[in-house]
Amino acid sequence: MRVFAREGYHRAKIEVVAEEAGIGKGTVYEYFKSKTDLFLALHDHMLAELKAFYMKELEGIREPVAMLERFIEVAFETFRLWEPFFLVFFDYWAEGGRGEQQKLLQTRLREAYAVAREDVAAIIAAGVKDGSFRCENPLLAAASILATLDGLVLQWLCDRDAFDLDAIGKNLTEMILRSLRP
Amino acid sequence: MRVFAREGYHRAKIEVVAEEAGIGKGTVYEYFKSKTDLFLALHDHMLAELKAFYMKELEGIREPVAMLERFIEVAFETFRLWEPFFLVFFDYWAEGGRGEQQKLLQTRLREAYAVAREDVAAIIAAGVKDGSFRCENPLLAAASILATLDGLVLQWLCDRDAFDLDAIGKNLTEMILRSLRP
């Protein structure tokens, strides 16, 4: 992750990965059959960790409004805490958009997004049910919310001084809650 | 643009670019001193075209609410019309996030974002002034709106069947306007 984050997929050299892992280059190929394979494995690993982190942070919260608030809060925490993680994601996005060469990666991205959308949509739908939210199409709203978070990491990583992550986090939460208010 | 969009920066070969342009490989180097230089020139060209397109589509509109509505509408139109364009943007994002190697590109991305944020913020600020919007920090709101648009292209290009671009456009416009309503 460190090497891929720092250099990007294409510039990253297996030799350097091995070096930083304190093993020989040949050893890498004992565990991963190719550079792509290693990259894919990293994707799965990171996604699993991210998901686990979210689950832990949201467990115990039942109130839809509080859940959504906490979800956005956690998102901004992860931006800061897992910066290299998101740097690597740039490459998945770049490759995943190119369907032809990267069917495997694209499928994984697709599924990850679908799951995330449904998770967020479930929170919104619960809120609609108990009257704390108003929303005609929770799935579309969820897509927009996730998009905003993705887009903000993008902007922030391109220009860390452009805005204060705390301020934008507070502001965004407010905007989203207001747009879902009955 | 076609080749970079299809293959991504690293896989794109100058020879193929030349071929599709109907010229010899050497000729490319008569006009651009390196692959990076060509890529950067493409970035500037695309950004200028995009900006010109927006200006044209927004000219004549004075009412802030109508301007913002039209802005979002135009964004979704460009997603469809300039798909390859956004595919290339993936690479700018991926490279721009990696500060060290790509200072030049990062600076350009930064400036492009700053300009776009200010443009959108100006619309919102105008709306706040004439009472059609309520917003404490137009710049932060603008950042979020742009982020949502970026994030949605990302999701859409990774999975074109995941959602209907028209539906999400309408939905998003509604959500944004509601979140800015006084």
Next chain:
DNA sequence: TTAGAATGACCGGTTGGTCGGTCATTCATG
């Protein structure tokens, strides 16, 4: 005739992946 635009064969650096071999550990046997 000639300036300079266009060309593509070629070069050289880079790097993903291979493979023959080493060595520490474990196991089988007497």
Next chain:
DNA sequence: CATGAATGACCGACCAACCGGTCATTCTAA
């Protein structure tokens, strides 16, 4: 317990493909 065989994790020198960039040559248009 001692010995040597078997194992497999580990290694890095090496190979071959690939591609950005060059340049000697050809073409073209004024």
